[in-house]
Amino acid sequence: MNGYLKKAGFASLAGAGLVCLGCAVGPKYQPPVLAPTQSPVAYKEFAGNDQWKMATPSDTLIKGRWWEIFGDPQLNKLEEMVEISNQNVKQAEASFRQARALVAAAHANYYPTIGSSPSITQSDTGSGGRGGVGVFAAGGTSQTFSFPFSASWEPDFWGRVRLQVQNAVDNAQASAATLENARLSAQALLATDYFLIAGADMQEAVLQDTIEAYRRNLTLTENRFRGGVASQSDVTLAQTQLYGAQAQSTELRIARAQDEHAIAVLTGQAPSMVEIPTLKVNPPPPIPTAVPSALLERRPDIAMNERQVAAANANIGIAEVAYYPTLTLSANAGFLSTSLQTLFTWAARTWSAGPSISETLFDFGRRGAQVESARAGYDSTVAAYRQTVLTAFQEVEDDLASLRYIAEESEQQAAAVAAARKSLDLELDRYKAGTDSYLSVITTQTIYLGDEQTAVALLQRRLTAAVDLVKALGGGWDASTLPGGDAIRSHALASAVTTTIVAQPASR
Numbered sequence: 001m002n003g004y005l006k007k008a009g010f011a012s013l014a015g016a017g018l019v020c021l022g023c024a025v026g027p028k029y030q031p032p033v034l035a036p037t038q039s040p041v042a043y044k045e046f047a048g049n050d051q052w053k054m055a056t057p058s059d060t061l062i063k064g065r066w067w068e069i070f071g072d073p074q075l076n077k078l079e080e081m082v083e084i085s086n087q088n089v090k091q092a093e094a095s096f097r098q099a100r101a102l103v104a105a106a107h108a109n110y111y112p113t114i115g116s117s118p119s120i121t122q123s124d125t126g127s128g129g130r131g132g133v134g135v136f137a138a139g140g141t142s143q144t145f146s147f148p149f150s151a152s153w154e155p156d157f158w159g160r161v162r163l164q165v166q167n168a169v170d171n172a173q174a175s176a177a178t179l180e181n182a183r184l185s186a187q188a189l190l191a192t193d194y195f196l197i198a199g200a201d202m203q204e205a206v207l208q209d210t211i212e213a214y215r216r217n218l219t220l221t222e223n224r225f226r227g228g229v230a231s232q233s234d235v236t237l238a239q240t241q242l243y244g245a246q247a248q249s250t251e252l253r254i255a256r257a258q259d260e261h262a263i264a265v266l267t268g269q270a271p272s273m274v275e276i277p278t279l280k281v282n283p284p285p286p287i288p289t290a291v292p293s294a295l296l297e298r299r300p301d302i303a304m305n306e307r308q309v310a311a312a313n314a315n316i317g318i319a320e321v322a323y324y325p326t327l328t329l330s331a332n333a334g335f336l337s338t339s340l341q342t343l344f345t346w347a348a349r350t351w352s353a354g355p356s357i358s359e360t361l362f363d364f365g366r367r368g369a370q371v372e373s374a375r376a377g378y379d380s381t382v383a384a385y386r387q388t389v390l391t392a393f394q395e396v397e398d399d400l401a402s403l404r405y406i407a408e409e410s411e412q413q414a415a416a417v418a419a420a421r422k423s424l425d426l427e428l429d430r431y432k433a434g435t436d437s438y439l440s441v442i443t444t445q446t447i448y449l450g451d452e453q454t455a456v457a458l459l460q461r462r463l464t465a466a467v468d469l470v471k472a473l474g475g476g477w478d479a480s481t482l483p484g485g486d487a488i489r490s491h492a493l494a495s496a497v498t499t500t501i502v503a504q505p506a507s508r
Contacts, residue, residue: 026317085268112153148334170311177304199460284466298474
């Protein structure tokens with residue numbers, strides 16, 4: 001009767017545990033809500049400006065290979081190498097696989113832990129022991145053979161394992177978004193360096209034309225000096241102009257070499273392995289832009305922060321679960337015998353089973369502090385998420401403003417270049433006619449060179465601003481491509497099973 005009561009009590013406890021498996025502790029996750037002042041309905045730079053066109057329908061938005069909008073085959077080739085060889089991207093990809101493996105580790109807590117520890121124990125009894133009253137026992141050795149199995153399981157009464165798995169999944173998704181952000185950052189940096197090289201090459205072209213013009217002017221001035229028309233100072237000024245332009249050309253080569261080396265590293269190659277030919281590029285094409293609310297779904301860094309908020313929310317539940325008792329169901333079975341021949345017989349069997357409950361009664365505020373810490377951590381991630389969103393809106397507005405005003409400035413600068421070119425032609429004619437000094441020619445040439453260099457710099461700034469805008473818009477990424485929780489769980493579990501099967505022969 002006593003045994004029956006014990007079995008009934010155990011069954012009742014197990015049944016109650018199964019009923020409680022559906023119990024959940026912790027707050028239900030809700031994505032952070034932005035205040036109306038934090039999520040505008042339209043970009044400020046769109047107001048009263050016909051330069052930008054809203055991308056409708058969304059099919060016209062930037063897609064994955066966003067760099068192709070610039071129409072540069074050399075840039076396309078280099079960008080493709082980032083995906084394959086960039087070491088920062090590889091590091092982020094490894095971190096994602098590591099986070100995904102932790103999902104399998106957390107999911108394994110749903111199941112019991114089963115183990116075995118076979119042993120052979122040998123004991124030796126000395127000959128001086130007494131076997132009975134007045135009788136000495138003979139010494140000898142004895143052996144005990146044991147082949148046990150043990151199993152233990154903690155039912156997930158309060159959702160502890162569920163919360164741990166959810167936390168691991170959220171962190172894995174955040175890691176996947178971090179991977180996409182690392183990839184986008186590397187791609188955008190490569191495009192920026194590429195256009196910096198293009199700008200240096202176009203500046204070099206301007207300088208080479210200028211240097212050739214300065215050589216002709218120096219020859220003209222020397223001839224005029226030998227003819228007694230020009231002074232020695234005119235020759236010296238012409239030489240100064242020529243040598244200064246040559247020095248600027250040399251300085252450009254330094255910057256170009258460094259940008260070329262940076263591109264080599266971004267593509268996973270040694271700097272000596274990459275050589276980019278002379279580049280000449282056109283102004284950037286229009287960048288299609290969606291409504292601000294779409295930005296929340298198209299930036300991987302925003303998605304990363306949102307997943308971190310979800311993980312922090314699960315941490316609150318994990319901390320609160322500590323208030324509840326833990327039930328452990330354990331069982332031991334196996335064979336125990338003093339003879340190897342009888343070890344695996346029915347008479348050598350042995351088993352035991354039973355539940356145990358543990359509960360912390362007094363911890364003097366330790367669990368309360370952990371819950372409070374988890375809630376504060378959640379609030380911190382929500383603030384970080386909202387700050388990331390605000391920064392994203394700022395970056396888009398900044399880049400829209402840059403492209404808008406640089407385009408206007410480029411038109412104005414083109415007019416300045418044309419006027420300086422005309423002024424230089426007139427000044428050279430007056431100098432050749434002897435009606436003006438060479439100092440006036442130098443002044444006009446300096447203005448013309450500066451205007452040309454500024455025009456090239458503006459084109460370079462337009463291109464890099466276009467790259468920055470593409471990056472600020474998410475580079476064609478979309479949150480729908482983020483691996484879902486079910487996909488991460490199934491992949492993690494499949495990897496864990498494969499690893500177990502592969503490792504099994506080696507463990508025999």
